[in-house]
Amino acid sequence: MKTKKGFRLRTICSEHIITAEGIENIDFSRIINMNESSAYLWKNIEGKEFTEEQLVSLLTDEYEVDEETARNDVKQLVAKWKEAGIVE
Template sequence: MRIREGLFLHKIGDECIIMQDGSSNVDFSNILNLNPTAAYLWATIGNQEFDAASVTKMMTEHYEVTEEKARLDAERFIKKLKEAGVICDL
């Protein structure tokens, strides 16, 4: 899967949000607020293809977390992104 094109991470004060690039009408009711871990993952994923295994690896390399906990968090992160409609399957 991959992050849908036209979405960007913006940092406003201490908040990290995902918005459209602004080249079209922006729907401000559909802004995603990310916690620091989700913002790190979003920025690290960038334009790459990813899956639960690669997100798990990113988490275990960056945080002191067990692989089991990282896998569960990675699956939850991906599920939330799918629900928000910001990723697409290849």
């Protein structure tokens, strides 16, 4: 997987959101709000190829979370990212 070109993480009024850049990405129904951990993951994979396993490793390295919980969280997060159209 890879983050889709034209989407950037921004912090606006203490909220982490993905914003669209460029005319081809102006569809605000696909923009999602990110919590601290999902923003951390996005910052580490933005513009790069990545796997769910890499996301799990990032979570377990940065946060006090067991691998099973991290794996479940990553599966849900990636599904939301795909639904929002911000990864390919």
